Amino acid sequence: MRKTILNASLEESMNLVTDKYIHTCLEESKHKKIIKKIFGGLFILLVMYLFSLMKFYIRAEGVTFLFLDINIPFLVLISLAFIAFIMYIYKLFSIKNYNILAYYYYMKSFSLLTLLFYLQLAILSIAGAGIVLGNLWSNLIYGIFYLIIFIERYIAIKKHFLDILYGDSGVSNKFMDVLEHFTNMSKRYGGFIILIIVILRFFMTDDIYRNGFTRTIGLLGFPFVIGFGFYLVLALIMDSFPGYYLQKYLEDYRQLSGYSLEEWYGPKSKKYRESLKK
Template sequence: MKKSIFNASFEESLNLEDDGFLQYYEKEQNEKTKKLSQKKFPTLITSLTSLVLTLLFPIGLNFILVAIIMTFRDDAENLTIPISKHELLTEKVYLYCLLLWLLFVLIGKLIKRSYLLPYRLHFHTITYLIWLIFEVDLAAIEITLPTLTVWGVLTFFVLLFLLWYWMIRMKYHNLKERLYTEKSGITKRDKIAKALSIYGGAFLGVALLIKQVLMLFMGNFSTSLKGLGLLFTWFILNVGVLAMLAFMEVPYYLYAYYKWKYPEEYREWEGKSLEEWYGKKYLKKHKELLEHE
């Protein structure tokens, strides 16, 4: 069988625990679970906390972003930076994203095993973050489109994709080496993706810099600096999120995958009872697991 990061044995999967980001996540997860179990009414508290956070962030904060871009459109004539006439971030987009996010939440409710609960809750946070960045990107496209043009925006996202692909491939090789304790060579595709992301990014940066310098000589000094600042912030924000997904979330959920694949082995490894590991409700529906006690 060809070795991949998804078909390691239980013993090999334990090597993932050496990952620094995974150690941080697992430590944080264990502390939260421990605090929650010590509370008198954990289910009620968790439900109320989730409701408040949902109202504040996925529903509230994301809609505020929509309201801000709508305000920019209404006051476009007074803005120092031109804004596109093509509306991308609208109320409908917000509602579709909200419904999709809520659908993921409902699907997550189907996961009943207690040891997977922290991963499920974290997944909702990550999907919300992706939704937020998606809205930010739509708003940023509206603001930068007059400056970058369509080809500039397309180039921007192609470079981000290539950069993310390179990150994913690099993390894939790292995880494969960690799982099987063997060296994995860098492929030609990885080198091409890295080269395209680096040199392509440099080309885009130089092209935009030349354009902004020309605008400076035409008397748009303030507008040019603001445009460069917004573009740089937008790029760094996207790269930061992509790096987090590649280097932190991939090993975290790969570890969750192996816990799902080898539940009894991990239960014994962590020294948990059946009730601690699966939860009372899950055990009532799967009494065959009591044979492992």
């Protein structure tokens, strides 16, 4: 059978699902932390809505995205983000039976929400650059730029996980160490940075925008800033991937890690309550 990043055996996946990751999952499954994560998701939805208000400015300039009204992709992205958040809330109802998976569910949903938010920013930045370059050249130049980033990241991430699962590199290579540090920093300060961006956009004076040179540099440079932000999003996706194998071999990892049914699945879980009856 062909080896892919999704069909590794239990033994092979142990190179990815480390004791450190399992410990993190148990720590992040606490009730108070789950409540904070829900508010974090609501915050991203709120920020996406605030940025969608910029469509009125873009419309006034007469620019579009892929020759579509800017409102159409914005509406699609916000709708998808809302659905992703609702799906996460729905998943929370199953956590009482799979306590250990709470962190995995959160990281999947948070990564998707963040990706949709950055896609919104990318569309906004491309449309904004169209004010200077025109719709055709803006979509072409920055579209190719973003496409290169995604192709390069896809190849690098796929190779990274294949090396971990089937090679000898393990999870302690320098690339992963850098990504782990980057991910931790983004989870700690990402919300604050987004808040600062919102404040700068909605509460700064218009003097900066009246300066033609500064305005042009800002409009042309913003898509590149957002492009590098996609590295943050993809790092979050990478951080959530070990949960795929933790879920796939859930009971095997419990036995290997030595945790009790109560610790692993939760005191309200079906498995733990059934064990009490035996």
